[in-house]
Amino acid sequence: MAQEIERKFLVRHEGWRENVSRLSHIVQAYLGAAPGLSIRLRIRDSQTAFLTVKSAEKGLSRSEFEYPIPVSDAEAMIALSGGPRLQKTRHDVVLGDLKWEVDVFEGVNAGLVLAEVELPSETHAVSLPDWIGEEVTGDPRFYNEHLAQKPADT
Amino acid sequence: MAQEIERKFLVRHEGWRENVSRLSHIVQAYLGAAPGLSIRLRIRDSQTAFLTVKSAEKGLSRSEFEYPIPVSDAEAMIALSGGPRLQKTRHDVVLGDLKWEVDVFEGVNAGLVLAEVELPSETHAVSLPDWIGEEVTGDPRFYNEHLAQKPADT
Numbered sequence: 001m002a003q004e005i006e007r008k009f010l011v012r013h014e015g016w017r018e019n020v021s022r023l024s025h026i027v028q029a030y031l032g033a034a035p036g037l038s039i040r041l042r043i044r045d046s047q048t049a050f051l052t053v054k055s056a057e058k059g060l061s062r063s064e065f066e067y068p069i070p071v072s073d074a075e076a077m078i079a080l081s082g083g084p085r086l087q088k089t090r091h092d093v094v095l096g097d098l099k100w101e102v103d104v105f106e107g108v109n110a111g112l113v114l115a116e117v118e119l120p121s122e123t124h125a126v127s128l129p130d131w132i133g134e135e136v137t138g139d140p141r142f143y144n145e146h147l148a149q150k151p152a153d154t
Numbered sequence: 155m156a157q158e159i160e161r162k163f164l165v166r167h168e169g170w171r172e173n174v175s176r177l178s179h180i181v182q183a184y185l186g187a188a189p190g191l192s193i194r195l196r197i198r199d200s201q202t203a204f205l206t207v208k209s210a211e212k213g214l215s216r217s218e219f220e221y222p223i224p225v226s227d228a229e230a231m232i233a234l235s236g237g238p239r240l241q242k243t244r245h246d247v248v249l250g251d252l253k254w255e256v257d258v259f260e261g262v263n264a265g266l267v268l269a270e271v272e273l274p275s276e277t278h279a280v281s282l283p284d285w286i287g288e289e290v291t292g293d294p295r296f297y298n299e300h301l302a303q304k305p306a307d308t
Contacts, residue, residue, distance in 0.1 A: 001230050031207065032188045034235040039185055039193055051205070051221065053185065055234050063234065065227050067205065073219050076155050080209050080217065081188040 004054070004064045005122055007137045011113040015131035016102050022092040026103075029078040029085045030145050038145045041074050041081070049074035060122050060137060085148035095129060108151045114142060158208070158218045159276055161291045165267040169285035170256050176246040180257075183232040183239045184299045192299045195228050195235070203228035214276050214291060239302035249283060262305045268296060 024045050031039040036056035043049045049071045055063040078084050087107055093100040098117050105112040114136070117126060136142045178199050185193040190210035197203045203225045209217040232238055241261055247254040252271050259266040268290070271280060290296045 001227055030188070031191055031193055032186050034184070034186045037185055037231070037234055051207075053205075053231055063230065065223070065231060067221050067223060069219070069221060073155055076217065077191070077207055077219060080191055 002064045002066070004062045005060050005119045005124075006062075006116050007060060007119065007126065007135065008139075008142060009115045009117075009128075009135050009137075010133035011102065011115050011131055012133040013131050015129065016091065016093050016100070016115065019093045019095060020091045020102075021094050024090050025087070026090050027078070027084045027087050028144065028148070029081050029083070030148050031077070031081055038143075040145070041078055043071055043074050043078070047071065051077075060119070086144055096127060098126065100129075105147070109147050112147070112151070156218045156220070158216045159214050159273045159278075160216075160270050161214060161273065161280065161289065162293075162296060163269045163271075163282075163289050163291075164287035165256065165269050165285055166287040167285050169283065170245065170247050170254070170269070173247045173249060174245045174256075175248050178244050179241070180244050181232070181238045181241050182298065182302070183235050183237070184302050185231070185235055192297075194299070195232055197225055197228050197232070201225065214273070240298055250281060252280065254283075259301070263301050266301070266305070 026042060026044055028040055028042040031041065038054050040052045040054070041049070042052065049069050051067050051069050051074070053065040086105070086109070088103045088105045088109075091102040091104070093102055098119070100115050100117050102113060102115045105114070115132060119126065140146055180196060180198055182194055182196040185195065192208050194206045194208070195203070196206065203223050205221050205223050205228070207219040240259070240263070242257045242259045245256040245258070247256055252273070254269050254271050256267060256269045259268070269286060273280065294300055
């Protein structure tokens with residue numbers, strides 16, 4: 001089990017594009033869950049796949065259990081679950097000691113861009129770049145699981 | 155992915171106990187699921203653990219995706235999901251070319267005994283031992299996921 005501490009923000013403009021160090025395309029689906037848990041299938045660049053169980057958020061932290069699985073398994077389970085529910089391109093943007101992940105959503109969520117930063121502790125200081133907008137950490141409308149079912153009304 | 159072909163039966167008497175080749179104690183919980191899929195955590199003899207995704211049954215066959223995970227992960231996820239929902243002792247009983255699994259349930263399902271046999275094909279002949287009772291293959295009341303929520307009314 002890993003502990004994941006993340007903050008999430010809307011994005012004001014495309015200034016982040018100057019610092020992209022890595023791009024990957026993500027397809028994911030959710031398998032539903034017991035209350036307080038989410039179960040995610042993710043395929044990255046059609047080459048790697050993970051099954052991930054996350055606990056409900058308490059503050060900024062979530063417990064995360066992640067297992068690599070064969071891409072063919074992930075494709076078969078995504079099909080059984082009713083098809084991919086969320087597609088996005090993830091851009092890694094490293095600034096100082098922190099890595100931001102800027103997700104540009106596709107399909108029904110086209111137009112939505114979210115930036116996440118993973119922190120070593122809940123109280124770690126974050127220097128916000130000027131392209132960062134409103135913080136949406138903990139806002140259920142911007143949970144990927146929610147976006148997979150219903151586009152965000154931004 | 156594996157394909158699982160199983161038939162399930164009630165048990166009439168304890169004659170199966172003469173042929174038990176292996177015993178193991180199973181604790182399991184379900185993480186809910188998308189329609190048509192179940193997601194199971196299982197800990198066997200406190201020593202091995204698996205996360206298993208199964209498709210809905212079509213006839214006798216189900217698709218099964220099973221991943222070994224650390225026991226500590228399984229324990230943490232079972233706790234997050236609200237605790238173990240089903241406990242049973244599994245008895246392997248080998249008869250001819252087939253392995254039967256006789257599950258003696260505990261807790262709210264105490265008194266229930268179910269026998270399952272895994273088959274190499276849907277049409278494989280099964281010689282039924284005299285301790286086998288009514289067939290309950292495909293009867294939702296006897297799905298383990300259902301028993302985890304509501305005891306069977308046998």
